[in-house]
Amino acid sequence: MKAIKEKHPLVMRWTHWVNFPVLAIMIWSGMLIYWANDEYRITIFGHTYVRFFPDWYYKLLHIPARLAEGMAFHFLFMWFFALNGFFYVLYTMISGEWRQLVPSRHSFKEAWLVLLHDLHIRKTAPPQDKYNAAQRIAYTAIIIMGFGSLVTGFAIYKPVQFYYLTWLCGGYHLARIWHFVLTIGYVLFFVIHIVQVILAGWNNFRSVISGFEVVNEEPKPIIENIPTSDEKSIQ
Amino acid sequence: MKNLFSKKNKSSKKPITVEQNINRKNFISFTIFGVYAASAYSGWRWLYKSQIETAGITAGAHKPLRRALNKTELFFRRLTFNENHLVKTYPRSMAAKKIRHNSDIGSGGVLPPEFWKLKVKKISGETLQITLDELMKLPKTAITYDFKCVEGWDQISHWEGVSFRDFMANFKLEAESKLEYVGMETPDKRYYVGIDMPSAMHPQTLLAYQMNDEPLNGNHGQPLRLIIPVKYGIKNLKRIGTITFSNNRPYDYWAEQGYDYYSGL
Numbered sequence: 001m002k003a004i005k006e007k008h009p010l011v012m013r014w015t016h017w018v019n020f021p022v023l024a025i026m027i028w029s030g031m032l033i034y035w036a037n038d039e040y041r042i043t044i045f046g047h048t049y050v051r052f053f054p055d056w057y058y059k060l061l062h063i064p065a066r067l068a069e070g071m072a073f074h075f076l077f078m079w080f081f082a083l084n085g086f087f088y089v090l091y092t093m094i095s096g097e098w099r100q101l102v103p104s105r106h107s108f109k110e111a112w113l114v115l116l117h118d119l120h121i122r123k124t125a126p127p128q129d130k131y132n133a134a135q136r137i138a139y140t141a142i143i144i145m146g147f148g149s150l151v152t153g154f155a156i157y158k159p160v161q162f163y164y165l166t167w168l169c170g171g172y173h174l175a176r177i178w179h180f181v182l183t184i185g186y187v188l189f190f191v192i193h194i195v196q197v198i199l200a201g202w203n204n205f206r207s208v209i210s211g212f213e214v215v216n217e218e219p220k221p222i223i224e225n226i227p228t229s230d231e232k233s234i235q
Numbered sequence: 236m237k238n239l240f241s242k243k244n245k246s247s248k249k250p251i252t253v254e255q256n257i258n259r260k261n262f263i264s265f266t267i268f269g270v271y272a273a274s275a276y277s278g279w280r281w282l283y284k285s286q287i288e289t290a291g292i293t294a295g296a297h298k299p300l301r302r303a304l305n306k307t308e309l310f311f312r313r314l315t316f317n318e319n320h321l322v323k324t325y326p327r328s329m330a331a332k333k334i335r336h337n338s339d340i341g342s343g344g345v346l347p348p349e350f351w352k353l354k355v356k357k358i359s360g361e362t363l364q365i366t367l368d369e370l371m372k373l374p375k376t377a378i379t380y381d382f383k384c385v386e387g388w389d390q391i392s393h394w395e396g397v398s399f400r401d402f403m404a405n406f407k408l409e410a411e412s413k414l415e416y417v418g419m420e421t422p423d424k425r426y427y428v429g430i431d432m433p434s435a436m437h438p439q440t441l442l443a444y445q446m447n448d449e450p451l452n453g454n455h456g457q458p459l460r461l462i463i464p465v466k467y468g469i470k471n472l473k474r475i476g477t478i479t480f481s482n483n484r485p486y487d488y489w490a491e492q493g494y495d496y497y498s499g500l
Contacts, residue, residue: 002253004260017268021275037387067386068493072300075307075495159383160322160465160500161315172381172389210264214257 003217007130007207009095015088016208022080025073027183032070035063040180078153085146100130102140107133142189145182152179292429292484295493308497316499318437322464325379330393334446336454337384340488341421342474345453351422353459354477358411365406367444367458373397373405378439383500384468385489394462396443399435411480412436418485419461422476429485430463430470434499439464442475467498
């Protein structure tokens with residue numbers, strides 16, 4: 001029999017869907033800023049493998065020569081990004097949802113088994129609560145990353161006034177690199193997230209909009225209360 | 236029990252099935268989601284297509300974005316600006332030998348020293364004409380710090396000159412230092428900046444005439460330039476011709492191109 005099983009509380013759905021466009025705008029405006037000094041490359045043993053970003057990519061997205069505009073957008077939407085994230089974390093703490101989200105002692109070992117299962121190498125996945133071990137790690141990591149973007153962002157934005165943050169990030173130059181690396185991290189997260197959402201199917205996706213999943217409940221077996229021999233003896 | 240028999244007898248209705256409940260909940264959630272998505276999108280289009288501000292002291296930015304920039308800057312300035320927050324300094328040995336050259340609007344080439352004097356317009360209407368020799372006689376201040384360009388690059392460089400504070404004190408500009416802004420422009424008036432007084436009077440702000448051990452050259456603002464470590468490079472005007480003081484924001488080259496007026500670090 002079909003039944004409704006509540007899954008995602010309203011606040012979590014809202015913060016999720018507010019974050020999505022806001023983060024997209026932050027990444028886009030970040031690219032407008034990055035273009036002005038696009039010096040990051042992945043170079044191993046003198047060979048450059050990745051240069052962020054190729055010219056055709058810049059042209060396609062109309063990135064070039066929009067530094068001032070990028071900064072203006074970035075410094076407006078940073079408020080929404082920070083406040084939305086702050087609100088989400090506050091909610092998970094007050095509601096107790098954090099217990100479902102923060103990795104436990106076993107999560108790191110279990111996440112490996114989840115990965116093997118997802119890659120069809122292992123038949124069974126370890127038992128899970130609302131989120132599996134890999135999700136717990138991913139969803140906690142992404143919050144820490146968000147916080148990291150905020151800290152590294154401040155370290156670049158006001159390196160003199162927030163000198164302690166800049167120091168914490170290993171200096172201005174390094175803070176800027178961290179800020180960039182975290183953004184690449186979001187993009188990778190996004191790719192895996194989308195693949196997983198597609199694989200998980202409609203029921204799961206819908207629950208992030210409507211809050212519930214439809215589950216098939218087996219009719220509850222009626223168990224006769226036959227006293228066991230032990231209990232008998234007590235009686 | 237009375238309500239059971241009120242005009243609408245709800246109890247006679249069949250309780251909705253699970254299937255109906257699912258459909259109803261889906262309908263509500265997806266409608267709200269659709270409305271949210273549509274309004275988020277149109278909000279974005281509104282902002283993206285919003286008018287460019289009327290050109291004035293600042294120009295070139297979308298109106299709402301300019302408002303946000305100003306408010307955000309003010310928020311952080313009030314929250315954090317403290318003249319005791321010094322810019323991190325480095326050992327002299329870490330300074331770049333070759334200082335990066337980005338732009339020389341209003342300051343290209345070499346200006347024969349005999350044709351240059353620093354003009355300082357006092358509020359009394361009097362204009363001081365100061366030679367480089369006079370400035371070099373004042374106490375010298377040196378700084379090795381990480382110069383930061385708004386484009387994103389930074390470079391540790393070494394500068395020497397007279398601190399703006401000492402300069403103001405020496406030329407008896409106390410009354411001027413009570414105004415809110417300092418304006419500076421190149422002799423040809425092609426590049427100009429406006430600096431808020433607290434940033435100008437920051438102990439590390441210099442009127443620099445030397446980089447490393449050399450006098451400034453044509454690429455770096457010969458004979459005198461502003462080194463203001465609490466601001467992005469765009470505010471570090473090369474080749475100062477005239478200094479003015481005002482309670483209104485002076486003209487600023489990059490603020491007219493959509494950048495934040497304050498551009499503080």
